Amino acid sequence: MAVDKNMAILIVDDYKTMLRIVSNLLKQIGFSNVEEAIDGSTALSKLRERAYGLVISDWNMEPMTGLQLLKEVRADERLKTTPFIMVTAESKTENVVAAKAAGVNNYIVKPFNAETLKKKIVSVLGDF
Numbered sequence: 001m002a003v004d005k006n007m008a009i010l011i012v013d014d015y016k017t018m019l020r021i022v023s024n025l026l027k028q029i030g031f032s033n034v035e036e037a038i039d040g041s042t043a044l045s046k047l048r049e050r051a052y053g054l055v056i057s058d059w060n061m062e063p064m065t066g067l068q069l070l071k072e073v074r075a076d077e078r079l080k081t082t083p084f085i086m087v088t089a090e091s092k093t094e095n096v097v098a099a100k101a102a103g104v105n106n107y108i109v110k111p112f113n114a115e116t117l118k119k120k121i122v123s124v125l126g127d128f
Contacts, residue, residue, distance in 0.1 A: 003121070003128035005030045007053030012036075012043040012069065013087070014061040018110075022056060022087070028114040029121070030128065040064025044072055047079055054125065056108075059088035059095065067102060074103040083124045087112075 009031055011022045019036045026034050035052075037043035041064045043057065055073065057066040064072075066086055073079045086099045091109045099107055105124040108116065122128065 003125045004053065005128060006033050007031075008033045008035060008050065009054045009056065010035050010037060010043060010046060010052045012038075012040065012055065012057035012061070012066065014039050014058065018058065018087075022117075025112075025114045025117050029118045040066065040069035040072075043069055047073065047082065048076075052082060054121065055082055055084045057084065057086060059086055059090070059099075067098060070099065070102045070104055085120055085124060 009026060011019055011034060013019045013022065023034050023036065035046065037046055039061050040057070043055070047055070057069055059066040070084055070086065073082055073084060083105045084103070085106045085108060086104045087108045087110060088095060089110045096107055106120045108120050
Protein backbone atom coordinates (compact mmCIF):
# COMPACT_ATOMS: atom_id res chain seq x y z
CA MET A 1 0.00 0.00 0.00
CA ALA A 2 1.34 3.41 -0.97
CA VAL A 3 2.00 6.03 1.65
CA ASP A 4 -0.53 8.88 1.67
CA LYS A 5 1.53 11.97 0.90
CA ASN A 6 -1.32 14.15 2.19
CA MET A 7 -1.25 12.62 5.67
CA ALA A 8 -0.59 15.01 8.52
CA ILE A 9 2.99 15.00 9.81
CA LEU A 10 3.97 16.68 13.06
CA ILE A 11 7.55 17.90 13.42
CA VAL A 12 8.73 18.84 16.89
CA ASP A 13 11.82 20.93 17.60
CA ASP A 14 12.57 23.88 19.87
CA TYR A 15 14.89 25.32 17.24
CA LYS A 16 12.87 27.20 14.59
CA THR A 17 15.60 26.83 11.95
CA MET A 18 15.47 23.04 12.33
CA LEU A 19 11.67 23.07 12.00
CA ARG A 20 12.05 24.97 8.73
CA ILE A 21 14.78 22.61 7.46
CA VAL A 22 12.77 19.44 8.22
CA SER A 23 9.61 21.00 6.78
CA ASN A 24 11.48 21.88 3.56
CA LEU A 25 12.99 18.37 3.33
CA LEU A 26 9.51 16.85 3.72
CA LYS A 27 8.22 19.11 0.93
CA GLN A 28 11.16 18.03 -1.30
CA ILE A 29 10.12 14.39 -0.95
CA GLY A 30 6.45 15.16 -1.56
CA PHE A 31 4.77 15.75 1.80
CA SER A 32 2.81 18.98 2.12
CA ASN A 33 0.55 18.53 5.18
CA VAL A 34 3.16 19.44 7.80
CA GLU A 35 2.51 20.98 11.20
CA GLU A 36 5.05 22.18 13.74
CA ALA A 37 5.36 22.19 17.52
CA ILE A 38 8.12 24.00 19.41
CA ASP A 39 8.25 21.59 22.36
CA GLY A 40 7.05 18.20 23.56
CA SER A 41 4.15 19.60 25.61
CA THR A 42 2.76 21.51 22.64
CA ALA A 43 3.22 18.44 20.45
CA LEU A 44 1.32 16.24 22.91
CA SER A 45 -1.60 18.69 22.91
CA LYS A 46 -1.67 18.70 19.11
CA LEU A 47 -1.48 14.89 18.98
CA ARG A 48 -4.48 14.66 21.28
CA GLU A 49 -6.47 17.09 19.12
CA ARG A 50 -6.06 15.36 15.74
CA ALA A 51 -4.56 12.29 14.10
CA TYR A 52 -1.08 12.42 12.59
CA GLY A 53 0.41 9.81 10.28
CA LEU A 54 3.94 10.48 11.53
CA VAL A 55 5.81 12.35 14.27
CA ILE A 56 9.38 13.55 13.68
CA SER A 57 10.75 14.84 16.96
CA ASP A 58 14.01 16.29 18.17
CA TRP A 59 15.50 14.62 21.26
CA ASN A 60 16.91 17.66 23.11
CA MET A 61 14.10 20.04 24.06
CA GLU A 62 12.82 21.78 27.17
CA PRO A 63 10.67 21.39 29.18
CA MET A 64 9.68 18.00 27.70
CA THR A 65 12.34 16.08 25.77
CA GLY A 66 11.65 14.06 22.65
CA LEU A 67 12.18 10.88 24.69
CA GLN A 68 9.57 12.00 27.25
CA LEU A 69 7.19 12.87 24.39
CA LEU A 70 7.75 9.42 22.87
CA LYS A 71 6.98 7.75 26.23
CA GLU A 72 3.80 9.82 26.61
CA VAL A 73 2.69 8.90 23.07
CA ARG A 74 3.36 5.18 23.64
CA ALA A 75 1.49 5.27 26.98
CA ASP A 76 -1.62 6.87 25.42
CA GLU A 77 -4.11 4.29 24.17
CA ARG A 78 -5.20 6.46 21.20
CA LEU A 79 -1.69 7.54 20.18
CA LYS A 80 0.45 4.49 20.92
CA THR A 81 0.60 3.23 17.32
CA THR A 82 1.59 6.62 15.84
CA PRO A 83 4.83 6.20 13.83
CA PHE A 84 7.61 8.14 15.56
CA ILE A 85 11.05 9.11 14.25
CA MET A 86 13.55 10.64 16.68
CA VAL A 87 16.08 13.22 15.49
CA THR A 88 19.22 13.99 17.47
CA ALA A 89 22.65 15.52 17.13
CA GLU A 90 24.11 12.74 19.26
CA SER A 91 24.72 9.20 18.07
CA LYS A 92 25.46 7.79 21.53
CA THR A 93 24.60 4.12 21.74
CA GLU A 94 22.77 4.57 25.03
CA ASN A 95 20.46 7.17 23.42
CA VAL A 96 19.61 4.81 20.58
CA VAL A 97 18.98 2.01 23.07
CA ALA A 98 16.77 4.27 25.24
CA ALA A 99 14.75 5.42 22.23
CA LYS A 100 14.31 1.83 21.00
CA ALA A 101 13.26 0.71 24.49
CA ALA A 102 10.67 3.51 24.56
CA GLY A 103 9.23 2.35 21.22
CA VAL A 104 10.73 4.65 18.62
CA ASN A 105 10.21 3.50 15.02
CA ASN A 106 13.44 4.97 13.71
CA TYR A 107 16.27 7.32 14.52
CA ILE A 108 18.05 10.04 12.50
CA VAL A 109 21.34 11.68 13.47
CA LYS A 110 21.86 15.31 12.39
CA PRO A 111 22.89 16.52 9.93
CA PHE A 112 20.80 14.70 7.34
CA ASN A 113 19.43 15.31 3.86
CA ALA A 114 16.19 14.61 2.00
CA GLU A 115 17.43 11.19 0.84
CA THR A 116 18.22 10.07 4.40
CA LEU A 117 14.85 11.36 5.64
CA LYS A 118 13.05 9.54 2.81
CA LYS A 119 14.85 6.27 3.62
CA LYS A 120 13.86 6.55 7.30
CA ILE A 121 10.23 7.33 6.41
CA VAL A 122 10.13 4.40 3.94
CA SER A 123 11.50 2.09 6.64
CA VAL A 124 8.71 3.19 9.00
CA LEU A 125 5.73 3.67 6.66
CA GLY A 126 6.58 1.78 3.48
CA ASP A 127 7.50 2.97 -0.01
CA PHE A 128 6.07 6.03 -1.74
